[in-house]
Amino acid sequence: MQTPLLQVKHISKTYMNPKGWFRREHVRAIKSLSFELKRAHTLAVIGEAGSGKSTLAHLLAGEMEPSSGDILLHGQSLNDTNKRQRCMDIRLIPQMPSLSLNPRQRVSTQILAPLVQHRSITHALRQQKLYGTMRDVGLLEEHANYYPNMLSASQRLRVTLARAMIVDPEVLVFDQTLSAMDITMRAQLINLLTKLQQSRGMAYVMIGHQLSMIRHLADHVMVMQHGEVIEFDQTNNVFKAPASDYTKRMVYAYNELTQGSNG
Numbered sequence: 001m002q003t004p005l006l007q008v009k010h011i012s013k014t015y016m017n018p019k020g021w022f023r024r025e026h027v028r029a030i031k032s033l034s035f036e037l038k039r040a041h042t043l044a045v046i047g048e049a050g051s052g053k054s055t056l057a058h059l060l061a062g063e064m065e066p067s068s069g070d071i072l073l074h075g076q077s078l079n080d081t082n083k084r085q086r087c088m089d090i091r092l093i094p095q096m097p098s099l100s101l102n103p104r105q106r107v108s109t110q111i112l113a114p115l116v117q118h119r120s121i122t123h124a125l126r127q128q129k130l131y132g133t134m135r136d137v138g139l140l141e142e143h144a145n146y147y148p149n150m151l152s153a154s155q156r157l158r159v160t161l162a163r164a165m166i167v168d169p170e171v172l173v174f175d176q177t178l179s180a181m182d183i184t185m186r187a188q189l190i191n192l193l194t195k196l197q198q199s200r201g202m203a204y205v206m207i208g209h210q211l212s213m214i215r216h217l218a219d220h221v222m223v224m225q226h227g228e229v230i231e232f233d234q235t236n237n238v239f240k241a242p243a244s245d246y247t248k249r250m251v252y253a254y255n256e257l258t259q260g261s262n263g
């Protein structure tokens, strides 16, 4: 059997919060969580506030280490991979992508930033990658010279996507990126992400509650509660027969909304 692209094995994360002068409060944000993700597949992660979704996103992206357990890419533990390579393999798209852009830097500088550390790459190859990636996400070459405030919200999102993709990642993690978007932007993004996944084979982990996006993009849905997985199934099954109370409520509200707007 083929090794899955991403394997998360019994990871846990405990935060130590200072409490008073000498005491520390232990917050177990994630407790023994495991899942697998294949190449060109999408996993949606949903759950109540404080269930550990963002912590999972940051652990996957290597922004902090799990307290225990292991994360493997192509069967190799990310602990054994050097930090820089790891950050290129799994890229995080933040909650408010526009805010992650520097208003005083040109688009080209920001997209190229993750590549700049690679001194071995020639100028010609860098430019080729820059324009190729911009084209892939639907930006024009002339946008390279723009500053972020000269672009629309949708174009700024494309810049953050291009910045993540310039190092050819295997996995993109979206940490509630889509929650603040309007319907038109979401529809554009669904098309773009589907196209990019087909052409590049990237896997996506999508954290958030946008059930319309999940329905269109996700192969599987994972539901978290108190740092644990309470439901994991194919997207169709979750929509047809949600198992947990949380998912039942979400799917019921979604059906009310969509059937209401159709009828």
Ligand SMILES: Nc1ncnc2c1ncn2[C@@H]1O[C@H](COP(=O)(O)OP(=O)(O)OP(=O)(O)O)[C@@H](O)[C@H]1O
Residues within 6 Å of the ligand: 015, 016, 017, 027, 028, 029, 047, 048, 049, 050, 051, 052, 053, 054, 055, 056
């Ligand atoms: N940096 C931190 N230091 C201490 N505790 C934290 C930290 N980040 C998160 N927590 C705690 O860990 C738990 C999980 O938080 P997390 O943000 O991962 O959940 P979430 O599901 O993403 O929530 P939300 O949907 O509200 O963003 C919560 O109890 C939270 O208070």
